[in-house]
Amino acid sequence: MKTTVLIATNLMKEIFRKKDIYVFVVLLVILLIYLINMNFFDIGGLSRYLKEIGLGMVYLFSLFITVPFSAKLVGEEIQNKTIYPLLAKPVTRFQFIAGKFLGALLVAGASFSLFYFIFYLVDISKGTPVGFILYLETYAFAILMLALLSALTIFLSIHMTFSTTVTLAYLIYFIMSWFGASFRDYFYNFSIPGYIAYYLLPHFEFFDLRDRVVHSWPALPAWVVGCAAAYALIYISVLLYFSAFAFKKKWF
């Protein structure tokens, strides 16, 4: 566990050494200020468009940080040959993968937390906030979604090159977020193979609570939170297990 945490904390420092996160923070602040000052037909008290676009940007910027960061974690170690001294130390391959995942999750979580906090401040300053529990649920679900995406990206990066991994990770994320729910009806004609594909693909659409925040819907009931969390944790565990398994079989 100590080894895993050590790998993760080293990775955490990297995100603050690089300038990506600062660029996104500045972009987000500029965009939010621009949106607040927009005048639509001289109508006052509009807030939903700000939540929709602002929260959309928070999610998008978090994706832009999470996917490339997770994709290069394993590949870069192999390419730079830093994997050899690392594996010569008493670190199992599972610990290595778990440490990388934890690091990616910390980076994704830290960036999302920062972006979300900025959005939250703007939203409450506009005077139309939703219930605090809904804000918390949205935050927790987004972290689960980023964790799932990190695990998927790490899994893909073991089998593919950096660019293929990033492309495929984005593709899977956007397809499942936009069309995941309708796949069941679509796969209906394909009987068993269709159903297997439907249940095997990662359902990112379960973790998007933006509509709830934008349209002030009520907070989710406990069973939904529990089921979504369980789904994410099981999926992440399986992905990490297969990543470690594939990494174990990998020849450098």
Add this chain to the structure above:
Amino acid sequence: MVLKKFLFKSSSAGIIFILVFLAGQIDDYFLRCYAAASPRTNNDIMLKIFGQLRQDVGLMVYLKADQYYHGGTHHPQHKTAEYLGKEPCEHAPGAEKADFETKDFFTRLYRAVRHQPARHLSDEQSKEITPWFYLATKLDPQNIKAYVIGGYWLGMRLSKPDEALKFLRQGLFSNPDAWQIYEQVADIYFLVKKDYRKSVVYFERAYSLFNQSETDVFELKHLLVFLAASYEFLGEYPAALKYHEKLLKINPDDAKLKTKISNLTDVIVRTKEQP
């Protein structure tokens, strides 16, 4: 090595599999977009490559307004016609409840997270839809429906007729032949501002453009009824009679219309007899 080959093959197959199914989904989605608003086509190749994307994003933004009006819920695609029939009243609560009844756990979870029963926004909240009309027309100035419906909301529902007219004039600047925009401008002058002189000008323009391109009887009736009424309010009875007679050609059995024409004829005769 065997595992590596297998994974490579399976991931390639996976990409192809996803792309094949994605094509249908994207096609289906944009078909809905085009059904909601059908912009003019342009044969310019550059516009087809780059402009089309802008139009597509504009249409998606336009559809946001409908989503907002229904409290954040999309109309289920297979029920659109059924729901549109119920549009003037609130959505039947039982209909959404039936939608939630499914045995598939993933579907239940998705619906619990992402669905809410559709409800129309209150008059106070409905102003929230207006930014999407603005953004839709900025992205695609040829989106006539966005101008017309945006103008309707601003002028008729949100009591902002001047803003509505400004917005619709921007629409006319980009779409000088759009009879729908002229009609909406005329509606605002007639129903809100009660300026019949101006409403006649815009209705006449809409009618002349409509005659060149459309065959929609419902819209034709709307234009003729309002044209006739505008002329009547202005005291120009022969012009009003002309449009009522045109209406009678569409509805030859309309008894009320026949009475109206007879009354108007009497008024015109009396006016002529007066010294």
